[in-house]
Amino acid sequence: MKNYFMAIATALFLLLLTGCNKDGGSSGDGSAIETLADAMAAYSKITDIWNDELRPQLATDDQTFTNFVINGESGTAIVNGKYSEINQSSSNTSYNEFNMSVTVDFKDYTGKNGAKLSGGLHFYELSDTRCTNFTCATHSSYQYYSLTQDNTVLPVAISFLENGKKYSDKVYIDADKASGRLSWDISLLNGKQEKFSW
Numbered sequence: 001m002k003n004y005f006m007a008i009a010t011a012l013f014l015l016l017l018t019g020c021n022k023d024g025g026s027s028g029d030g031s032a033i034e035t036l037a038d039a040m041a042a043y044s045k046i047t048d049i050w051n052d053e054l055r056p057q058l059a060t061d062d063q064t065f066t067n068f069v070i071n072g073e074s075g076t077a078i079v080n081g082k083y084s085e086i087n088q089s090s091s092n093t094s095y096n097e098f099n100m101s102v103t104v105d106f107k108d109y110t111g112k113n114g115a116k117l118s119g120g121l122h123f124y125e126l127s128d129t130r131c132t133n134f135t136c137a138t139h140s141s142y143q144y145y146s147l148t149q150d151n152t153v154l155p156v157a158i159s160f161l162e163n164g165k166k167y168s169d170k171v172y173i174d175a176d177k178a179s180g181r182l183s184w185d186i187s188l189l190n191g192k193q194e195k196f197s198w
Helices: 004-018 036-058
Strands: 063-071 074-089 093-110 116-132 135-146 156-162 165-177 185-189 195-197
Touching: 036 063, 036 074, 036 093, 036 116, 036 135, 036 156, 036 165, 036 185, 036 195, 074 116
Parallel strands: none
Antiparallel strands: 063 074, 074 093, 093 116, 116 135, 116 156, 135 165, 156 165, 165 185, 185 195
């Protein structure tokens, strides 16, 4: 994932050269994402939908998702991928692992937080906990990122309200938290290909 955002930036630069992304600004009615605070708010809306609405319906049992439909307040999210768990234990040791890797195609999906999404994102999560004699260690890694097709990075259209202001834009996301690292590394591009990182 370290070079993923560089690939996004390169692909977007090529799009600009070829004129494939002519609108280059906000998507629909509302203000474009123009500041780091705007970008952080947009990303938070997306992860709220993932953590509060989608993930709880997916992280249940070992299963493969094929065009699995999740309904929003309006619109749908189409899920493809898999979720798996490993749970092992003996007299003084235990091992628990979950692995989630899914692609979500948002189709005018409106979340409970009011944000509306159209486009695709990939969500990958891996976490394992090993305990020996009541001493446990957990390692987790997460990756959330925009999809690509034919070497073209695909945007997600988002509209949302934040502090009474409406935003509407296209975003490209690359976020990860590697095992052993306390903080996330998050980058978001807006429709004008302006980069915000935190």
